Amino acid sequence: MKLTFPNADLVRLVADATEQWPNGHQPLYGYDDTGAGFWIVGDQGVYLMHNGIKPEGEQTVIAYARECNPETLPFDEWWQNKQASFGGDDGADFIEPGLVINAACDGCDIEMLFSEDSMTINVVREN
Secondary structure, three states, X not given: OXXXXXXXXXXXXXXXXXXXXXXXXXXXXXXEOOOOOEEEXXXXXXXXXXXXXXXXXXXXXXXXXXXXXXXXXXXXHHHHHHHHHOOOOOEEEEEOHHHHHHHHHOOXXXXXXEOOOOEEEEEEEOO
């Protein structure tokens, strides 16, 4: 299963991350201190988010995978794609900041390929 994160969404995510990281960053699962970076999250859809600490009351910026976006796709479609890629359980994995920042700055999308036991991340030029 392949999930695509469009460049325009990555640009917004990176802009918010660089604004919020000076406020500190959240550890993954509340205890794994990875430093500043991004998380791929499987939950209500699959999306990227940064781990910067936002001021209370501010909305978190996220970038949904095009194929797994509950805001634009029917439930059955995004849910099936979420299970095929990320599995049925909720969870998150850390992604180094340079990968997302470089893709955003270079005008590229991010594609993630999921198999039963691995995830491969590719940076690709927009078509």
